[in-house]
Amino acid sequence: MNAHLWPAVVLLGVTACTNTNPPLRGTGDLGLVVERAAGSVMLIETTRRSEIGRVAGLGDLSHASVVFSRDGRYAYVFGRDGGLSKVDLLRGRLERRVVQSGNAIGGAISQDGAVVAVANYVPGGIRLFDAATLEPLGEVPTGAKVVGIADAPGNRFVFSLFEKGEIWVVDAADPRRPVTTRIPDIGKQPYDGFVTPDGRHYIAGLYGEDGLALVDLWNVGAGARRILDGYGRGEAPLPVYKMPHLRGWAAAGRYLFLPAIGRHEVLVLDRTTWKEAARIPVHGQPVFAVAQPGGRRVWVNFAFPKNDVVQVIDTASMEVVKEIRPGRAVLHLEFTPRGEQAWVSSRDDDAVVVYDTASFAETARLRAANPSGIFLAARAAMTGF
Amino acid sequence: MNAHLWPAVVLLGVTACTNTNPPLRGTGDLGLVVERAAGSVMLIETTRRSEIGRVAGLGDLSHASVVFSRDGRYAYVFGRDGGLSKVDLLRGRLERRVVQSGNAIGGAISQDGAVVAVANYVPGGIRLFDAATLEPLGEVPTGAKVVGIADAPGNRFVFSLFEKGEIWVVDAADPRRPVTTRIPDIGKQPYDGFVTPDGRHYIAGLYGEDGLALVDLWNVGAGARRILDGYGRGEAPLPVYKMPHLRGWAAAGRYLFLPAIGRHEVLVLDRTTWKEAARIPVHGQPVFAVAQPGGRRVWVNFAFPKNDVVQVIDTASMEVVKEIRPGRAVLHLEFTPRGEQAWVSSRDDDAVVVYDTASFAETARLRAANPSGIFLAARAAMTGF
Numbered sequence: 001m002n003a004h005l006w007p008a009v010v011l012l013g014v015t016a017c018t019n020t021n022p023p024l025r026g027t028g029d030l031g032l033v034v035e036r037a038a039g040s041v042m043l044i045e046t047t048r049r050s051e052i053g054r055v056a057g058l059g060d061l062s063h064a065s066v067v068f069s070r071d072g073r074y075a076y077v078f079g080r081d082g083g084l085s086k087v088d089l090l091r092g093r094l095e096r097r098v099v100q101s102g103n104a105i106g107g108a109i110s111q112d113g114a115v116v117a118v119a120n121y122v123p124g125g126i127r128l129f130d131a132a133t134l135e136p137l138g139e140v141p142t143g144a145k146v147v148g149i150a151d152a153p154g155n156r157f158v159f160s161l162f163e164k165g166e167i168w169v170v171d172a173a174d175p176r177r178p179v180t181t182r183i184p185d186i187g188k189q190p191y192d193g194f195v196t197p198d199g200r201h202y203i204a205g206l207y208g209e210d211g212l213a214l215v216d217l218w219n220v221g222a223g224a225r226r227i228l229d230g231y232g233r234g235e236a237p238l239p240v241y242k243m244p245h246l247r248g249w250a251a252a253g254r255y256l257f258l259p260a261i262g263r264h265e266v267l268v269l270d271r272t273t274w275k276e277a278a279r280i281p282v283h284g285q286p287v288f289a290v291a292q293p294g295g296r297r298v299w300v301n302f303a304f305p306k307n308d309v310v311q312v313i314d315t316a317s318m319e320v321v322k323e324i325r326p327g328r329a330v331l332h333l334e335f336t337p338r339g340e341q342a343w344v345s346s347r348d349d350d351a352v353v354v355y356d357t358a359s360f361a362e363t364a365r366l367r368a369a370n371p372s373g374i375f376l377a378a379r380a381a382m383t384g385f
Numbered sequence: 386m387n388a389h390l391w392p393a394v395v396l397l398g399v400t401a402c403t404n405t406n407p408p409l410r411g412t413g414d415l416g417l418v419v420e421r422a423a424g425s426v427m428l429i430e431t432t433r434r435s436e437i438g439r440v441a442g443l444g445d446l447s448h449a450s451v452v453f454s455r456d457g458r459y460a461y462v463f464g465r466d467g468g469l470s471k472v473d474l475l476r477g478r479l480e481r482r483v484v485q486s487g488n489a490i491g492g493a494i495s496q497d498g499a500v501v502a503v504a505n506y507v508p509g510g511i512r513l514f515d516a517a518t519l520e521p522l523g524e525v526p527t528g529a530k531v532v533g534i535a536d537a538p539g540n541r542f543v544f545s546l547f548e549k550g551e552i553w554v555v556d557a558a559d560p561r562r563p564v565t566t567r568i569p570d571i572g573k574q575p576y577d578g579f580v581t582p583d584g585r586h587y588i589a590g591l592y593g594e595d596g597l598a599l600v601d602l603w604n605v606g607a608g609a610r611r612i613l614d615g616y617g618r619g620e621a622p623l624p625v626y627k628m629p630h631l632r633g634w635a636a637a638g639r640y641l642f643l644p645a646i647g648r649h650e651v652l653v654l655d656r657t658t659w660k661e662a663a664r665i666p667v668h669g670q671p672v673f674a675v676a677q678p679g680g681r682r683v684w685v686n687f688a689f690p691k692n693d694v695v696q697v698i699d700t701a702s703m704e705v706v707k708e709i710r711p712g713r714a715v716l717h718l719e720f721t722p723r724g725e726q727a728w729v730s731s732r733d734d735d736a737v738v739v740y741d742t743a744s745f746a747e748t749a750r751l752r753a754a755n756p757s758g759i760f761l762a763a764r765a766a767m768t769g770f
Contacts, residue, residue, distance in 0.1 A: 021406045021409055024407070024475050024476070026412040026454065026456030026458030026474075026475070027411040027412050027413055027457060027458040028412055028453075028454075028455060028456045028765050028766065029455050029457075029560060030456075045456075047455060068413075069411065069413075069428075070431075070721075070723075071410065071411030071413045071414040072411040072457065073409075073410065073411030073413075075654040089411075090409050090411070111679065112723075112725045139639065153679040153723075153724060153725075154726075173743075177667060199678070199679030199680065200638065200681070214460030218681055218701060237622065252583065259641075270602065272639055293584070294537075294538035294583065294760065294768035295497065295538055296603055316603060322486060331434075337767070338496045338767070338768050339496065339584075339768070340496045340538075358539055358540075368557075377411075377413065380764055381722035382415065382722070383723050383724070
């Protein structure tokens with residue numbers, strides 16, 4: 001192990017078993033809320049819509065994201081400071097923690113659940129860890145900031161390189177010898193990316209030019225293709241207050257709904273032609289556009305200073321049909337996997353608000369310390385998260 | 386409660402808590418295998434691909450099916466004899482059991498996880514139960530055999546009436562006062578049905594004529610529309626050895642893959658036009674055609690006498706690319722939710738066989754007593770199961 005490449009590895013072992021187990025329960029309705037300022041996560045369950053615990057000591061959680069073990073018991077929390085923390089949702093405690101770089105930006109878990117990948121800004125690259133022990137297994141240096149990492153079928157990880165304008169596909173079937181396929185010349189400054197829910201396509205948003213890059217993961221050798229070329233990012237009359245998150249993709253039937261950069265619009269992409277199908281005017285600069293599972297709606301939150309509103313788009317009429325005000329600084333939203341509940345975080349009101357998606361009634365309001373991301377364990381069963 | 390309408394209610398209470406809890410574990414990788422002749426289920430987990438227990442006393446499990454509680458802890462097993470059994474996957478025991486009719490054919494669980502619906506041949510209708518207690522809540526008599534029941538968004542249940550040629554949509558938001566919308570004249574003898582993974586459409590197969598019935602659940606008032614009219618069911622030169630199961634729908638991108646009745650073909654339906662896109666010749670009369678999640682493949686099993694083979698279709702070339710022989714009388718197959726494993730039951734070899742879907746290598750072979758259906762708890766998070 002090269003000390004330079006693994007600058008600050010700290011392992012916390014499992015503490016001794018206690019005699020009193022927590023009560024038996026399923027894990028399918030569990031989740032967590034990132035408390036960014038406190039460096040903690042609030043554990044939640046969605047059946048009674050309640051808080052069930054809190055785990056602290058996770059470091060810098062600004063821009064943190066989370067994936068889950070295949071059994072739904074453990075959450076892997078990716079911190080901004082390069083920390084990778086494994087949280088036991090059943091015992092409500094930190095199981096292990098590794099500080100694996102100085103500056104990280106998310107991660108992913110392999111299709112088989114065996115390997116956790118962390119995406120690093122500094123030194124630039126991805127690192128692969130054993131999901132059970134957090135033992136380092138391998139790495140892929142990139143010489144550029146890694147953004148938009150997602151898992152893809154075949155135990156692959158796909159991500160974009162900000163400064164290099166490339167998309168890399170890493171086969172981690174043998175995580176000690178990862179095999180990389182590079183796709184060059186995808187466009188300038190990819191800033192985020194996602195895998196479509198069917199696992200077939202990877203799409204990267206471009207900050208440096210007017211369009212997005214599309215890769216067919218069934219045919220990586222064909223390279224990237226430009227889509228939504230000239231959608232208007234370049235003519236944006238507004239400063240960009242917050243970069244949108246493409247991971248909040250929304251797929252509804254043949255359409256994908258994507259937040260435009262800098263523009264007060266949600267872009268609608270036809271997945272059968274990869275052409276723009278519509279633009280939907282919205283309240284502000286969209287940050288996340290998320291499809292309600294099993295539903296016909298896409299929920300959208302917004303950048304500062306218009307970030308106290310969530311708008312709901314009907315995907316049939318492609319119009320905003322509802323506006324709700326959960327609180328100040330709405331940073332994220334997450335649906336239960338079958339779509340009956342929406343969980344919304346209001347950072348500046350220290351609140352997580354739960355809505356019945358059929359009636360838009362507020363059904364719970366939990367207190368949390370400056371909450372940002374909300375992540376439910378049902379993500380364990382999904383490709384591309 | 387009318388004794389005639391609820392002919393044989395038997396409730397088993399929860400037994401007293403034991404002092405020794407089973408070990409803590411997540412429920413996202415659990416599942417069960419129906420042992421039809423023995424009236425039992427084998428409990429399995431997919432991380433180590435092993436058997437973890439067995440629960441007996443579930444009655445007649447021929448043609449049994451299973452849904453899961455929203456937390457993934459409990460399985461609801463629908464028996465052919467009208468038995469509804471609630472199995473605790475963590476404790477490995479029968480929690481409660483109700484014999485709610487004389488002759489049943491599956492069931493579903495509501496979007497919010499609160500209501501379990503059972504579909505009955507005799508007396509004909511659906512019955513609604515509290516998912517926690519199995520207390521009866523309400524019913525919808527139909528005067529005809531109920532087939533193809535599925536949950537749909539908005540706490541609705543959708544099903545077809547074999548003798549009446551109708552599709553009914555039941556809003557069970559208040560399960561004590563279910564509200565029914567009837568769609569008449571959908572075609573003769575619907576024999577099965579399913580909800581598309583996006584929750585928008587319900588499709589019923591017709592035994593009595595040459596086509597399928599499609600309902601847009603966003604616009605139930607528009608009624609049903611005939612699709613794949615004249616696909617050839619009527620000209621079938623072969624006797625039908627086993628009715629195909631539409632619930633094993635396979636959605637890959639814009640296409641649905643459906644087993645044809647009586648013909649050695651898998652039908653490909655374009656979801657954007659609802660027209661036939663292709664027919665794929667296969668080994669025998671298909672029973673289930675199931676899409677590998679996150680993959681480009683559809684796996685198909687077959688009716689007697691050609692039921693010792695599974696064929697794998699590549700959805701890009703629309704050709705059979707692989708044939709495997711797991712054992713005699715392959716009755717069902719189930720993928721892990723991210724598609725890296727396929728579990729296949731071989732009734733006459735008393736085996737459940739696990740495949741690595743990337744290599745087609747056999748990675749485990751478990752002994753089970755005449756196994757039929759395989760159901761993983763990840764279904765808890767899916768619409769239409």
